[in-house]
Amino acid sequence: MQCGLTLTSFLERAGKIFPQVEVVSRRPDNSIHRSTYADLYRRARALASSLQQAGLKKGDRVATLMWNHSSHLEAYFGIPAVGGVIHTLNLRLHPDELAFIASHAQDRWLIVDDTLLPLYEKFSDKAKFERVIVNPFCGSSVPSAYENYETFLSTTAALTYADCDENDAVAMCYTSGTTGQPKGVVYSHRALVLHSLSISLPDNFAMSRMDSVLPAMSMFHANAWGMPHAAVMNGSKLVFPGPNLQPEALLDLLSAERITLTGAVPTVWLGVMDCLERDPGRWKLAEGLRIIVAGSAAPESLFRRFDKFGVRVIQPWGMTETTPIATISTLKPHMASWPEDRQYEIRAKQGLPSPLVEMRAVGDAGEVSWDGITFGELQVRGPFIAARYHNLPTEQSKWTADGWLRTGDVVTIDPEGYVKITDRTKDLIKSGGEWISSVDLENALVAHPAVREAAVVAIPHPKWQERPLACIVLKESMQVSHDQLRAFLCQKFAKWQLPDDFVFLDELPHTSTGKLLKSQLRQRFQTWRWNE
Numbered sequence: 001m002q003c004g005l006t007l008t009s010f011l012e013r014a015g016k017i018f019p020q021v022e023v024v025s026r027r028p029d030n031s032i033h034r035s036t037y038a039d040l041y042r043r044a045r046a047l048a049s050s051l052q053q054a055g056l057k058k059g060d061r062v063a064t065l066m067w068n069h070s071s072h073l074e075a076y077f078g079i080p081a082v083g084g085v086i087h088t089l090n091l092r093l094h095p096d097e098l099a100f101i102a103s104h105a106q107d108r109w110l111i112v113d114d115t116l117l118p119l120y121e122k123f124s125d126k127a128k129f130e131r132v133i134v135n136p137f138c139g140s141s142v143p144s145a146y147e148n149y150e151t152f153l154s155t156t157a158a159l160t161y162a163d164c165d166e167n168d169a170v171a172m173c174y175t176s177g178t179t180g181q182p183k184g185v186v187y188s189h190r191a192l193v194l195h196s197l198s199i200s201l202p203d204n205f206a207m208s209r210m211d212s213v214l215p216a217m218s219m220f221h222a223n224a225w226g227m228p229h230a231a232v233m234n235g236s237k238l239v240f241p242g243p244n245l246q247p248e249a250l251l252d253l254l255s256a257e258r259i260t261l262t263g264a265v266p267t268v269w270l271g272v273m274d275c276l277e278r279d280p281g282r283w284k285l286a287e288g289l290r291i292i293v294a295g296s297a298a299p300e301s302l303f304r305r306f307d308k309f310g311v312r313v314i315q316p317w318g319m320t321e322t323t324p325i326a327t328i329s330t331l332k333p334h335m336a337s338w339p340e341d342r343q344y345e346i347r348a349k350q351g352l353p354s355p356l357v358e359m360r361a362v363g364d365a366g367e368v369s370w371d372g373i374t375f376g377e378l379q380v381r382g383p384f385i386a387a388r389y390h391n392l393p394t395e396q397s398k399w400t401a402d403g404w405l406r407t408g409d410v411v412t413i414d415p416e417g418y419v420k421i422t423d424r425t426k427d428l429i430k431s432g433g434e435w436i437s438s439v440d441l442e443n444a445l446v447a448h449p450a451v452r453e454a455a456v457v458a459i460p461h462p463k464w465q466e467r468p469l470a471c472i473v474l475k476e477s478m479q480v481s482h483d484q485l486r487a488f489l490c491q492k493f494a495k496w497q498l499p500d501d502f503v504f505l506d507e508l509p510h511t512s513t514g515k516l517l518k519s520q521l522r523q524r525f526q527t528w529r530w531n532e
Contacts, residue, residue: 004166005193010233011077015041018209018235024257025069026242028115028138030249035070037232040077047078049159050152054131056108058083058162059169063107063129065089065098065116068219068240071135071149073228075111076219080170080189083162087172088220091116092512093182099126101174101182104391111149113137115243166190172390173222175320176513184390185320191384192223195323196230198354198384204328205261205292205314209235212257212286216241216250216264217295221513222324225263225294225316236261247271255283263292265514266302269313270452273305274475280309290314294325295514297421297439300348301447317350317421321386321398321405327351327359327419348443349420350411357382359419360404361411372414375422375435379404427518429458429468436468436497438518441489445470448488450478455508456499457521459528469528470499471521473508500530 014021019038026032051062062079064086066072079086087105089098098119102110103126110129112120114136124132134142135149142148166189174182200207205227207213213231215224215238223229231238239257241250245268254262269291276283289311293302303313318324329351335343353359361368361376368376381404388399398406410423422428422437429436438456445454453473458466474480482502489498503525509517 004190006164006166006189007077007080007170007192007229008161008164010193010196010229011041011044011081014232014235021209021235022237023070023073024237024239025071026240026244026249026253027069028067028243030244033070037235040070040073040232043071043153044074044076044078044081045159046153046155047074048081048161049157050155051079051084051109052082052159053155053157056082056084058164059085060109061085061087061105061107061172063087063089063102063105063110064220065091065110065112065120066135066220067091067113067115067137067243068215068224069137069242070240071113071137072219073232073238073240076171076223076228077232081159081161083164083168085169085172085186088223090174090176090218090220090512091119092218093176095119095122096126097182099123101184102127102129105172105174105184109133111135114140114142117143117146164189166193171223173320176221176511176515183392185386186390187223187323187384187386191323192226192229193233194356195226195325195384196233198356199226199325199328200230200234201355203330204316204325204354205230206290207231207234207236207261211260212237212239214239214241214253214257214259214262216245216262216268218513222318222320225292225318225324227261227263247275251275251283251285254285254289258286260286260288261290261292263294265295266293266298267453267510267514269293269298269302269306270446273302274452276309277305285309285311288312292316294318296516297350297443298348299443299446300344301443303344303347313347315348315350316354317409317419319407321407322357322380323384323386325354326357326380326382326385327353329418332416346416346418349414349418351419352417353380353419356384359413361413361419368413370413370415370417372412372420375410375412377425378407378409378411378419378421380407381405427458429456429466431461431466431468431496432464434496438468441468441470441493441497441499442516444489444492445472445485448480448485450474450480451485453508455516455518455521457518457525459522459525459530461500461530467530468497468499469525470502471508471525472502472504473506474504501528
């Protein structure tokens with residue numbers, strides 16, 4: 001029985017109005033599997049019916065350990081259809097973390113790709129699932145100790161949709177923060193429907209049935225930023241890349257499937273951009289391609305580089321707790337007459353609050369003015385912003401008494417309402433009583449033609465309390481000196497803001513979702529000896 005704002009209405013709409021729309025999945029061997037929304041409708045309902053017959057009760061958690069592909073999309077809609085809660089497990093986490101998360105969430109069953117069985121077996125003794133159902137993603141035979149997903153779907157029982165309320169839980173995801181234990185965020189029907197409508201608007205992702213959408217962000221974290229739900233709602237073609245996100249493989253899909261909308265973290269697109277610049281005539285991308293870049297602040301240079309290829313980069317901001325897209329940086333009409341450099345400056349900000357999202361920045365003395373200068377912690381609230389963590393009452397200080405989520409991001413808000421994240425509260429550098437933004441320094445450094453990636457961290461200093469240390473990964477076969485990097489930064493920063501030293505590394509540490517893991521760098525270099 002349907003009622004109100006539910007994901008089941010999306011599934012019914014897709015199956016009845018857009019049955020011929022394609023769903024494309026790339027397998028680990030790079031072969032392509034093609035299906036349609038009619039297949040999604042049939043198979044998601046079969047999954048729902050099978051779960052119902054197996055004894056799934058309203059509110060039961062069904063975990064998934066799966067890549068981005070059509071079977072994972074079936075779980076996105078089939079599990080909630082009968083009152084279950086899909087819990088996407090982050091396959092990039094350590095097995096001990098996965099065991100903790102599955103146990104804390106009280107996951108009842110697990111659906112896992114055959115290629116990920118070795119990962120599951122590393123924590124199977126610590127996470128006691130009642131049933132483990134294996135999806136033969138690679139077409140391999142399923143070990144006799146487990147159930148076969150295709151066999152599980154073969155039930156012929158009639159389906160009865162769950163009698164639900166739009167505020168019922170339908171999905172959950174655990175945060176992938178850089179400190180502390182992961183925390184569970186639960187999403188309702190209402191939150192996911194409103195979020196899908198929000199990101200589809202013309203001034204956000206501008207999603208429509210005319211789009212071919214490739215979610216290169218993970219379906220196992222924050223609902224792939226809401227793209228799969230919104231694509232099904234709109235009737236957009238969906239293309240899933242599977243586990244292969246290597247730049248050339250991704251460009252092959254973007255070109256062959258005529259993708260018009262995609263998204264992933266900045267590190268993915270930096271690699272793609274390098275390939276395009278090395279071999280500009282190899283791939284023919286669809287006219288009007290939009291790339292959503294989030295997860296960490298995208299450097300202004302990335303916008304400029306993609307613009308040369310006719311590709312539009314759009315930067316939003318969000319967190320697991322915000323479902324996740326809460327702001328987006330698209331220009332207002334009068335900004336079309338602004339100088340090009342000023343337009344890029346706006347586009348590289350985190351942007352305006354999405355419809356239904358309220359925001360403010362709060363400092364020690366209360367809410368700060370929207371002057372583009374004064375720092376404050378970003379706080380947000382709205383109908384698809386989480387109000388608490390799952391089964392974690394001691395963490396409720398994350399929310400104010402009147403319902404604002406304290407994000408931990410330090411921002412300025414300009415008079416036009418555009419948010420710019422200057423740092424995480426724990427990543428700001430305080431030197432001699434003055435604050436230095438590590439994000440601004442990082443974005444400036446990656447604009448240097450020799451720099452592939454940069455992280456700037458605060459290191460204790462005997463005189464200045466803290467000073468910035470820049471950790472640099474160079475592009476292949478490129479070299480640059482400390483003095484050259486300082487001279488490059490001097491164009492935008494005062495001398496006291498510049499890093500006191502530079503370290504060249506083969507790679508930087510990242511979280512499972514692609515964010516820079518600065519805590520590891522701070523720990524690694526905490527005893528750094530400064531040259532006075």
